[in-house]
Amino acid sequence: MSGTSVNIRPAALQDIPSIMSLVLELAIYEESEHMMTADLDIYTSSFEEGHFEALVAVIHNEIVGTAIYYRRFSTWKGPILYLEDFVVRESHRRMGIGKLLFEAYVNEARKTGVMCLWQVLDWNQPAIDFYNKYDVLYEDNWLNVKIYF
Numbered sequence: 001m002s003g004t005s006v007n008i009r010p011a012a013l014q015d016i017p018s019i020m021s022l023v024l025e026l027a028i029y030e031e032s033e034h035m036m037t038a039d040l041d042i043y044t045s046s047f048e049e050g051h052f053e054a055l056v057a058v059i060h061n062e063i064v065g066t067a068i069y070y071r072r073f074s075t076w077k078g079p080i081l082y083l084e085d086f087v088v089r090e091s092h093r094r095m096g097i098g099k100l101l102f103e104a105y106v107n108e109a110r111k112t113g114v115m116c117l118w119q120v121l122d123w124n125q126p127a128i129d130f131y132n133k134y135d136v137l138y139e140d141n142w143l144n145v146k147i148y149f
Helices: 013-029 040-048 097-112 125-131
Strands: 007-010 053-059 062-074 078-088 115-118
Touching (some): 078 097
Parallel strands (some): 078 115
Antiparallel strands (some): 053 062, 062 078
16 A cells, blocks of 8 residues: 555444445446445435444545445354445555455454355456455355345
């Protein structure tokens, strides 16, 4: 990062528009922008109601990355910290920001003794390569199932 200071901190309500912008950037990357139906009001109220938490990476007062997660319960594993989305602005990738954000998320889970869980698209080789730097386990035999209303 050559002298650039990155601050990783918990997200605050005023960060929600920047977080949503990062998620939109991710949706565009995944060619799924048309599936993003949550708007700023939904993000704001969901954050205020505690439906999700987030960490943000900040450089010079600009949010350049986020890790969005929530607590859930697995009937087989117990409490889990589920990583919903993890994104760094394209202009700030390959600077170590993703590593800092991801490790802050993992430390958040470690503090409370819960397991980390997330999904990665099978075609997203850069993300798979990133996760392979950690002691991860890929599960087989599971399909995502959804109903949209």
